[in-house]
Amino acid sequence: MKCNIICKFANETKMLMNIKNKSDIEKLCGIINKACKITLTVHARPDGDAIGSSIGFMHYLTELKSKDAKLVIADPVPDNISFIVPETDSGNVLTYSHAQDKQEIADRIKSSDLIFCLDFNNLSRTSDLEPMFTESTAEKILIDHHPEPDLSVFDESFSMIEVSSTAELIFHILMAMPEIGNDASKLPEISAAALLTGMTTDTNNFANSVFPSTLDMASALLEAGVDRDGILAMLYNRYRENRIRLLGFLLDKKLVITRKGAAYMVIDKKTADKYDIREGETEGFVNIPLAIEDVCMSILLKEDNGFFRVSIRSKKGISANECAKRFFNGGGHENAAGGKLYIQTDIKKKADAGDYIKKSTDIFLTQDI
């Protein structure tokens, strides 16, 4: 056990050294310098890390490199994260699902000569934008921390699993850039706050996936003057009352714990409507049952149109990623993953969701332990 921990950190440090030393950074600099039109993209239904890393990187490109850079996303920035996107960015953040002019986005992608793909490992995670990115002839660069990236579609990749977040990876890349020279105070203010936000949400406020490099990043950003208290207040202290009341209801009435230690809760549309739940408002619910000693995996299902959205969290030694891949048409990280459960395909009817989770986790946890 001890050896594992030492090895993990040694590996991680080595990889970060690579970022700092290798000619990769010079190469990346060269690619950015010669690009005229840059498009950044992140996974559909973006989370704090997707938005934090892309806004952070975009402001480096626009403010310190004077580049034409825009962020194109399949879905809107969630309300709880929108505080890191300045109003002046309204023309630079293009949302496909809500766009009045979808052609404008298609044209933007087509005419870009450089595309940065952040916080996902496979173009399918960009949802409706996938065909446009697949067809694009632009140079594509991946910057991501998910396992098993589909490297065949990217020209260059900065892919590292042993890092807290894509925001952290971007931070270390930026620190190695000549304009920053390892001095976080030279980062644009918006970048610094956005990157700290992305890292904070992906680590669940320093609860998971924290490495020495993560704390180095936090320390450098605090020293550079980022208002962490302000970020935490925006992230965690302004929920609507309904969200908290729904959480109480779910934990009291809906939480099921199987004999194998899988905890699950299913939120159907009727319940979500009763509590007037908005997009993204159930974020974080899935983590809570993991606090129970006998629970090794927690699954949250939320009904959508014709399917359930699935969120999975697991304790050390149990792979949420494998479970999502095998039973829920998805994937993710070792201990935090997600996917979809299709009604009429995976299960006959909505009411079968609980049984499906029970059966699949029984099989999975029997083999995994």
Ligand code: 5GP
């Ligand atoms: P969440 O439960 O917060 O929605 O997602 C946790 C993690 O699971 C995300 O960071 C992402 O890596 C992964 N994930 C969520 N949904 C999907 C999905 O539909 N497909 C895949 N491949 N990964 C997903």
Ligand code: MN
């Ligand atoms: Mn991430």
